[in-house]
Amino acid sequence: MSSRRKRGAAGANDGGALAFKKKLKSDDEILAKVAKLSEAEKKKPKESVTLQDLNLPNVSKEVVDLGAPQVISEIEKTMLSVAASILNGHGFGYTIPTRTSANQLYVPQLDRIVLKDKSSFRQYGNMSTVRKTAITTRILQLIHQLCNKGIHVTKRDLFYTDVKLFQEQGQSDTILDDVSCMLGCTRSSLNVVGSEKGVVVGRLIFVEDGDVIDCTKMGVGGKAIPPNIDKVTGFQSDAKFILLVEKDAAFMRLAEDRFYNRFPCVIITAKGQPDVATRLFLKKMKSELKIPVLGLVDSDPYGLKILSVYMSGSKNMSYDSSNLTTPDIKWLGVRPSDLDRFKIPEQCRLPMTDADMKTGKEMLEEDFIKKDPRWHAELELMVKKKEKAEIQALSSFGFQYLTEVYLPMKLQEGDWI
Amino acid sequence: MSSRRKRGAAGANDGGALAFKKKLKSDDEILAKVAKLSEAEKKKPKESVTLQDLNLPNVSKEVVDLGAPQVISEIEKTMLSVAASILNGHGFGYTIPTRTSANQLYVPQLDRIVLKDKSSFRQYGNMSTVRKTAITTRILQLIHQLCNKGIHVTKRDLFYTDVKLFQEQGQSDTILDDVSCMLGCTRSSLNVVGSEKGVVVGRLIFVEDGDVIDCTKMGVGGKAIPPNIDKVTGFQSDAKFILLVEKDAAFMRLAEDRFYNRFPCVIITAKGQPDVATRLFLKKMKSELKIPVLGLVDSDPYGLKILSVYMSGSKNMSYDSSNLTTPDIKWLGVRPSDLDRFKIPEQCRLPMTDADMKTGKEMLEEDFIKKDPRWHAELELMVKKKEKAEIQALSSFGFQYLTEVYLPMKLQEGDWI
Numbered sequence: 138m139s140s141r142r143k144r145g146a147a148g149a150n151d152g153g154a155l156a157f158k159k160k161l162k163s164d165d166e167i168l169a170k171v172a173k174l175s176e177a178e179k180k181k182p183k184e185s186v187t188l189q190d191l192n193l194p195n196v197s198k199e200v201v202d203l204g205a206p207q208v209i210s211e212i213e214k215t216m217l218s219v220a221a222s223i224l225n226g227h228g229f230g231y232t233i234p235t236r237t238s239a240n241q242l243y244v245p246q247l248d249r250i251v252l253k254d255k256s257s258f259r260q261y262g263n264m265s266t267v268r269k270t271a272i273t274t275r276i277l278q279l280i281h282q283l284c285n286k287g288i289h290v291t292k293r294d295l296f297y298t299d300v301k302l303f304q305e306q307g308q309s310d311t312i313l314d315d316v317s318c319m320l321g322c323t324r325s326s327l328n329v330v331g332s333e334k335g336v337v338v339g340r341l342i343f344v345e346d347g348d349v350i351d352c353t354k355m356g357v358g359g360k361a362i363p364p365n366i367d368k369v370t371g372f373q374s375d376a377k378f379i380l381l382v383e384k385d386a387a388f389m390r391l392a393e394d395r396f397y398n399r400f401p402c403v404i405i406t407a408k409g410q411p412d413v414a415t416r417l418f419l420k421k422m423k424s425e426l427k428i429p430v431l432g433l434v435d436s437d438p439y440g441l442k443i444l445s446v447y448m449s450g451s452k453n454m455s456y457d458s459s460n461l462t463t464p465d466i467k468w469l470g471v472r473p474s475d476l477d478r479f480k481i482p483e484q485c486r487l488p489m490t491d492a493d494m495k496t497g498k499e500m501l502e503e504d505f506i507k508k509d510p511r512w513h514a515e516l517e518l519m520v521k522k523k524e525k526a527e528i529q530a531l532s533s534f535g536f537q538y539l540t541e542v543y544l545p546m547k548l549q550e551g552d553w554i
Numbered sequence: 555m556s557s558r559r560k561r562g563a564a565g566a567n568d569g570g571a572l573a574f575k576k577k578l579k580s581d582d583e584i585l586a587k588v589a590k591l592s593e594a595e596k597k598k599p600k601e602s603v604t605l606q607d608l609n610l611p612n613v614s615k616e617v618v619d620l621g622a623p624q625v626i627s628e629i630e631k632t633m634l635s636v637a638a639s640i641l642n643g644h645g646f647g648y649t650i651p652t653r654t655s656a657n658q659l660y661v662p663q664l665d666r667i668v669l670k671d672k673s674s675f676r677q678y679g680n681m682s683t684v685r686k687t688a689i690t691t692r693i694l695q696l697i698h699q700l701c702n703k704g705i706h707v708t709k710r711d712l713f714y715t716d717v718k719l720f721q722e723q724g725q726s727d728t729i730l731d732d733v734s735c736m737l738g739c740t741r742s743s744l745n746v747v748g749s750e751k752g753v754v755v756g757r758l759i760f761v762e763d764g765d766v767i768d769c770t771k772m773g774v775g776g777k778a779i780p781p782n783i784d785k786v787t788g789f790q791s792d793a794k795f796i797l798l799v800e801k802d803a804a805f806m807r808l809a810e811d812r813f814y815n816r817f818p819c820v821i822i823t824a825k826g827q828p829d830v831a832t833r834l835f836l837k838k839m840k841s842e843l844k845i846p847v848l849g850l851v852d853s854d855p856y857g858l859k860i861l862s863v864y865m866s867g868s869k870n871m872s873y874d875s876s877n878l879t880t881p882d883i884k885w886l887g888v889r890p891s892d893l894d895r896f897k898i899p900e901q902c903r904l905p906m907t908d909a910d911m912k913t914g915k916e917m918l919e920e921d922f923i924k925k926d927p928r929w930h931a932e933l934e935l936m937v938k939k940k941e942k943a944e945i946q947a948l949s950s951f952g953f954q955y956l957t958e959v960y961l962p963m964k965l966q967e968g969d970w971i
Contacts, residue, residue, distance in 0.1 A: 283953070289774075289810055290953050291803040297949040300901040332802045332825070336750075336778045345773025346810075356762025356780055357706075361753045363775030364806055385749045386708040389781055393706055393763075408749070484717040532714040536700070536707050 155534075157479070158542045162549055164399060168377060170551035171400075174429045174467075175377045181427070186246050188459075195253045196242060199459050202367075203322040205284040211320040212281045230260030231273055234318040236456060243504050248464040249449050252318065252456045272312045275302055280316065283328040289365040295329055314456070323460045325366055325417060335362035335407040335415030336388065339397035340376040341422070345369050352403065357392045362405075366417040372425040375401055379423060380544075381466060382406040383434040383443055387528045387539065394540040400548065411446050416461045419447065423463050431469040431553055433544075436476060437489070437525035438496040441506070441516065444468060449505045467553035468512060470543070473519040476526055479543065485530040489523045511554040572951075574896070575959045579966055581816060585794060587968035588817070591846045591884075592794045598844070603663050605876075612670045613659060616876050619784075620739040622701035628737040629698045647677030648690055651735040653873060660921050665881040666866050669735065669873045689729045692719055697733065700745040706782040712746055731873070740877045742783055742834060752779035752824040752832030753805065756814035757793040758839070762786050769820065774809045779822075783834040789842040792818055796840060797961075798883065799823040800851040800860055804945045804956065811957040817965065828863050833878045836864065840880050848886040848970055850961075853893060854906070854942035855913040858923070858933065861885060866922045884970035885929060887960070890936040893943055896960065902947040906940045928971040 161167065188199050203211065215231070223229050234240075235255040243250050261270040279298060283290060292313065296306040303309040317324045338359035341352040346368040352360055363369060380402050382388045388406040391397075397404060403422065407415035423430055432447070434440030448466050450458040476486060489497065497520045506512050519525065531539045547553070578584065605616050620628065632648070640646050651657075652672040660667050678687040696715060700707060709730065713723040720726040734741045755776035758769040763785040769777055780786060797819050799805045805823040808814075814821060820839065824832035840847055849864070851857030865883050867875040893903060906914065914937045923929050936942065948956045964970070 286953075288953060289806070290949070291806065291946075293803055293944075293946050294807075294949045294953060297902055297944070297946045298953070300899070300950065330806070333753075333775055333806070345775060348771040348773045350771075350773060354765040354767075355777070356765045356767060357782060357785055358750055358762060358778040358780030360772070361775040361778045363773055365774060365810070368774055386710055389706070389708065389747070389750070390711075393782070482717070485714055527710075527714070529708075529710050529714045532707070532711045533717065536703075536705060536711060536715070 157546050160549075161542065161545050164545075167545050167549040168400060171377045171429070171548050174551070174553075178429050179427045188244070188247065188251060191244065191246055193242070193244065195255075196244075196251055198321060199251055200317060200321050200323050200456055202460055203320075203326040204367075205287060205326075205328070208284045208320065208322055208326055208328075209281060211322065212277050212284075215277065215320065228260050228262045230258050230262075230266075230270060231319060232256050233259050233273075233315050234456070236314065236318060243449075245504065245508065247459070248505065248508070249458040249462045251458060269312065272302060272308060273316060275299055276309065276312050276316050280327045280329070287328075289328045289330050291332065291364075292329055318456045323457050325413070325460075328365070330364035331413045333362055333364045333414050334409075334412045335405065335418065336360060336385075337362055337403065337405045337418070338388075338392045339380075339403040340374050340401045341403045342371075342373040343369055343422075344371040353397070357389070359388070359392055359404075362414050362418045364414045366414065366421060369418065369421065372422055374403060374426050374428070376403045376426070376428055378402050378428050379419070379426075379430045380404045380469075381419065381430050381432045381447065382528075383432075383440055384408065384528060387433060390537070390539055394537060396540050396544070400545070409443070411443060413461065416447060416463075420461060420463050430463060430466045432466045433469050433528060434471070435525070435527045436471040436473050436519065437527075438493050438500055438516075438519070440471075441500060442496070445500075445503070445505050468515070469547055469553045471526060471528055471531070472515050472554075473522065473524075474515060476522075476524060479531070481526055481530050482533050485533045486524045486526045489519075489525050493525060494520065494523065509554065515554070574963050577966075578959065578962050581962075584962050584966040585817060588794045588846070588965050591968070591970075595846050596844045605661070605664065605668060608661065608663055610659070610661065612672075613661075613668055615738060616668055617734060617738050617740050617873055619877055620737075620743040621784075622704060622743075622745070625701045625737065625739055625743055625745075626698060628739065629694050629701075632694065632737065645677050645679045647675050647679075647683075647687060648736060649673050650676050650690075650732050651873070653731065653735060660866075662921065662925060664876070665922065665925070666875040666879045668875060686729065689719060689725060690733060692716055693726065693729050693733050697744045697746070704745075706745045706747050708749065708781075709746055735873045740874050742830070742877075745782070747781035748830045750779055750781045750831050751826075751829045752822060752835065753777060753802075754779055754820065754822045754835070755805075755809045756797075756820040757791050757818045758820045759788075759790040760786055760839075761788040770814070774806070776805070776809055776821075779831050779835045781831045783831065783838060786835065786838065789839055791820060791843050791845070793820045793843070793845055795819050795845050796836070796843075796847045797821045797886075798836065798847050798849045798864065799945075800849075800857055801825065801945060804850060807954070807956055811954060813957050813961070817962070826860070828860060830878065833864060833880075837878060837880050847880055847883045849883045850886055850945060851888070852942070852944045853888040853890050853936065854904075854944075855910050855917055855933075855936070857888075858917060859913070862917075862920070862922050885932070886964055886970045888943060888945055888948070889932050889971075890939065890941075891932060893939075893941060896948070898943055898947050899950050902950045903941045903943045906936075906942050910942060911937065911940065926971065932971070 240253045240255045241250050242253050259266050259270050261267055292310050296303050296309045336359035338352050338355050343350055350360055385408045391404050432444050434443055448464055450462045500506055531543050657670045657672045658667050659670055676683050676687050678684055709727050713720050713726045753776035755769050755772050760767055767777055802825045808821050849861050851860055865881055867879045917923050948960050
């Protein structure tokens with residue numbers, strides 16, 4: 138706090154922006170703070186708290202990543218139990234875990250949402266569930282086929298294989314999630330993937346479907362993150378941290394300036410709202426490399442929302458949360474307090490709209506904000522000042538201010554929360 | 555036509571889909587038709603008709619790609635002529651080419667839109683143009699700086715460098731286009747780029763900012779196309795054609811099945827509406843490799859619109875059209891006549907909405923459709939039947955029908971128009 142005041146005073150005459158530049162130390166000294174964070178990360182126990190350790194009432198299990206042979210075996214087991222149910226006189230049906238919010242639980246120790254153990258019996262011999270039962274059976278058959286062939290398709294492809302039965306994509310999508318919960322595996326284990334949006338660049342080497350990908354040799358455009366995470370293996374890296382960027386404009390600046398060569402890191406973005414593939418990739422990369430993730434997002438409620446999706450998951454995928462979420466992301470910037478500290482000009486700040494204010498106020502009550510008083514204080518400041526700013530607002534001090542001053546300064550001071 | 559009828563009859567009992575599979579020849583034979591098309595492509599004269607050759611009245615010049623030193627020199631020349639104008643008593647101002655549709659011309663021989671030679675004098679000493687003149691000067695200064703530093707930024711970055719002057723991004727964007735026309739160079743020569751969306755995979759090697767990128771070794775996710783095309787050089791390929799795909803779901807199917815290893819090709823997609831970076835990349839790749847481009851889009855007006863943007867450009871970028879457009883794309887599929895021919899089930903076809911019908915009817919009048927009677931006939935069929943279908947509708951015959959039957963059959967029969 139005292140250093141912040143000092144800085145503010147020092148920069149009063151020259152706009153603050155240049156004052157920071159003068160205070161930058163050598164790159165090695167700048168890296169020292171991050172190196173400490175990385176070391177702490179590597180020393181963390183291999184698996185911290187698991188759902189089993191907590192032994193929560195009414196919470197049974199989480200879905201896990203399964204390989205294709207295991208998924209096939211789970212489907213076959215399911216069909217055998219259906220046959221048994223028929224022979225026992227209970228009829229043709231499936232026991233499906235309930236995915237409504239009443240059956241969801243936020244677990245603070247894990248910092249994610251999990252499903253409780255309520256379920257329902259979906260039976261064929263009932264007018265209200267006969268269609269859903271038929272669709273469930275068809276989806277199980279299609280997944281069995283996909284896993285047998287070892288190929289991946291999108292939800293849309295799946296829908297088109299039997300439009301007559303599914304009628305609309307919403308129906309096959311919903312039941313796909315049911316099937317994933319029922320089999321106890323992640324949606325990506327079912328070989329049904331979303332579209333890819335993310336890109337990655339920097340000090341990272343991995344193997345993708347047999348090809349060795351060196352992300353330091355991916356030019357300025359980076360490597361597209363594949364939709365099928367199970368084809369990604371063998372992460373290797375000498376990076377000290379992962380820089381998670383909200384937008385592609387900032388990604389482009391960092392890639393073109395080869396920021397990762399000056400400060401060894403991996404730079405990743407989903408270009409806005411994170412897709413499943415990018416979230417899986419980040420999660421896998423972080424847990425294998427054991428290095429910290431620093432988040433660079435716009436200073437607005439939407440930027441925080443994006444961090445929250447990476448960290449806690451989205452509600453409708455809650456059953457899949459442990460595989461999709463990266464709980465301990467540090468909020469590097471652009472934070473509401475940065476606006477004054479870095480003296481972002483008034484005209485580069487935008488007034489928050491009514492919708493922004495509503496989202497901001499709602500988020501103040503959310504668990505992932507409340508659990509860290511520093512996060513809560515930043516969001517309170519945003520809502521109080523009714524101001525937001527994009528990462529690009531830093532361009533007002535020069536196109537390369539982001540890579541040459543702002544980020545090095547942040548790293549030097551260990552200014553993440 | 556006769557072969558189409560025969561096929562329809564042959565497939566009457568088994569849904570048609572399997573009938574095609576039986577008719578597939580060996581891969582070498584399938585490739586024969588494409589090989590002919592490729593040879594024809596390579597024999598084309600190096601530069602076909604240019605704007606100069608046509609010697610059109612009221613059409614002076616097109617913008618061209620310029621290197622950074624040339625852009626710098628053009629800016630300096632412009633400022634010298636401004637100084638001369640002041641000394642001559644004509645005041646401070648710029649001569650700006652008019653970009654309105656009244657000053658645009660579709661040139662059938664080139665199959666693209668070009669600007670005619672109307673221009674206006676934008677002067678500082680006039681209440682209605684003083685702001686625009688100031689913004690133009692500031693943009694020229696910023697571009698000069700970008701070209702000097704050799705870095706690339708987005709339009710949004712540019713806007714944020716002087717929000718006080720630009721007020722809103724629309725204003726700096728518009729004048730950026732004016733500056734591009736005035737200097738006679740493409741927007742990408744100004745080092746202002748759009749965001750990247752496209753990905754590429756297949757039999758292609760190129761150099762990106764010094765890194766050698768081998769697109770056969772890009773796993774299933776492919777290589778992200780960089781926003782700054784001037785960093786891309788040294789295209790090498792043994793591909794027989796470029797497969798331009800509208801959507802990422804189809805791209806994923808082709809990449810995962812490594813379609814390019816069976817039929818040597820390069821596969822590229824912009825994931826929907828094409829962005830400038832993907833269009834520049836396609837144009838550059840095609841003109842250096844001299845191989846045909848086959849388009850695979852949805853059978854709906856939007857799919858055709860996407861082809862038209864690749865081929866003829868969009869109206870508001872018309873001045874930049876020669877650098878952005880790839881005129882001779884072959885329409886491979888999914889064409890309206892394919893729906894019956896491949897017996898796409900009724901439930902996988904979608905009724906066209908009112909907006910679809912309106913767009914479809916308008917497109918029937920457009921030059922790029924009218925110039926080829928076969929294209930016109932296909933669109934007429936679509937509008938007449940009021941039916942559309944997505945590429946994914948082919949999944950109704952199996953997830954890999956696209957790569958194993960549909961595309962090989964299309965290639966075997968040379969069924970593109």
